[in-house]
Amino acid sequence: xxxxxxxxxxxxxxxxxxxxxxxxxxxxxxxxxxxxxxxxxxxxxxxxxxxxxxxxxxxxxxxxxxxxxxxxxxxxxxxxxxxxxxxxxxxxxxxxxxxxxxxxxxxxxxxxxxxxxxxxxxxxxxxxxxxxxxxxxxxxxxxxxxxxxxxxxxxxxxxxxxxxxxxxxxxxxxxxxxxxxxxxxxxxxxxxxxxxxxxxxxxxxxxxxxxxxxxxxxxxxxxxxxxxxxx
Numbered sequence: 076x077x078x079x080x081x082x083x084x085x086x087x088x089x090x091x092x093x094x095x096x097x098x099x100x101x102x103x104x105x106x107x108x109x110x111x112x113x114x115x116x117x118x119x120x121x122x123x124x125x126x127x128x129x130x131x132x133x134x135x136x137x138x139x140x141x142x143x144x145x146x147x148x149x150x151x152x153x154x155x156x157x158x159x160x161x162x163x164x165x166x167x168x169x170x171x172x173x174x175x176x177x178x179x180x181x182x183x184x185x186x187x188x189x190x191x192x193x194x195x196x197x198x199x200x201x202x203x204x205x206x207x208x209x210x211x212x213x214x215x216x217x218x219x220x221x222x223x224x225x226x227x228x229x230x231x232x233x234x235x236x237x238x239x240x241x242x243x244x245x246x247x248x249x250x251x252x253x254x255x256x257x258x259x260x261x262x263x264x265x266x267x268x269x270x271x272x273x274x275x276x277x278x279x280x281x282x283x284x285x286x287x288x289x290x291x292x293x294x295x296x297x298x299x300x301x302x303x304x305x306x
Contacts, residue, residue, distance in 0.1 A: 081139035081303035083118040085109050086173050086193070088146055089125045108288030109144055109190075116296040118303065123176065125168045131175035132183070140186040140303030142296075143173050143193030145286060148248055151207060154199045159207035161247070174200050186279040186302040188295065191246050194282030198271060201254025208247055209267065219243045219289050224269045230260035231281055232270040235298040242269075242285035242292075249284060279306075 085105060093102035103124030110120035123134060135141060150165040151158045153174070173193070177200045180187040189197040195205055224242050226233035250268040253259065261270035261283070271282045279302035287295050 080117060080119045081300055082121055082137070083113045083140040083142060083300070083303060084121045084123045084134065084138040084176075085113065085142045086144050086169075086176060087122050087124045088144075089169060105144060106288065108286075109142065112288045112293060112296050113142065113300075116293045116300045118296075118300045125172040128171050128175035131172065132179040135176060135179040135183055135185055138185055139306065140299050141176060141180045141188070142299070143177060143187070143189045143196055145191035145193065145246075147192065148207075149192065149195050149199055149205060151205075154204045156204065156207070161208040170196070181278070181280070184278045184306070186299055186306055187281070188299045189282035190288070191284060191286055194271060194284050195248060195250065197280070197282045198250050198254045198257065201257055203254030203257065204251040206249045206251045209249055210247075219245045219286065222263055224261045224263060224285065226270070227258075227260045227262070230258070230270075231272045231276065231279070231298075232260035232283070232295070235281075235294050236292070240292060242283075242287070243289035244285045246284060 087105040113120040147166040148163040
């Protein structure tokens with residue numbers, strides 16, 4: 076911990092030909108909402124661009140908490156499925172890096188929050204599967220929508236956000252079979268699993284299907300920061 080603020084690592088994109096100013100170069104990038112949310116909740120944000128998986132444990136050992144950010148579809152081979160025609164192109168380097176980060180955080184008991192793709196990867200890391208396409212959660216390409224999410228009483232998510240809330244959403248995949256030891260802790264009106272967490276309560280781990288960095292409710296990340304401060 077630095078200056079009383081926990082250090083929270085956030086995984087990033089690695090994009091070819093990103094443009095800014097006069098430049099068009101390969102870039103490790105992250106929507107600004109992620110670090111801003113961590114900072115607003117009381118943490119220090121550190122970007123974790125894709126690296127070789129063997130370095131994940133060393134990276135996580137330096138952190139007080141970890142956020143696996145949203146992004147492209149998880150490659151279906153990771154959960155033993157054939158790709159649906161509507162599944163996006165694979166991001167194999169990022170899949171491997173973020174799965175290694177998740178495994179390292181689980182092993183070291185570092186507080187962990189998965190956002191959208193991050194929640195799906197958490198489920199896959201623990202042996203779960205994904206629905207490769209569903210309608211109604213990303214209505215307009217490149218535009219966030221919203222819908223209500225209802226917590227499951229008695230869960231870690233419900234302790235953070237006890238009431239039904241409307242959340243920013245943009246995804247076309249979702250959790251299908253839950254990974255080992257995980258339970259659903261929130262649902263959308265259509266029954267889609269919107270949050271997952273371990274059934275045991277000892278280690279702070281949570282995945283949310285929506286994008287809290289695009290909204291005004293910092294409570295989920297504040298609970299992550301509290302756990303990172305206490306760990």
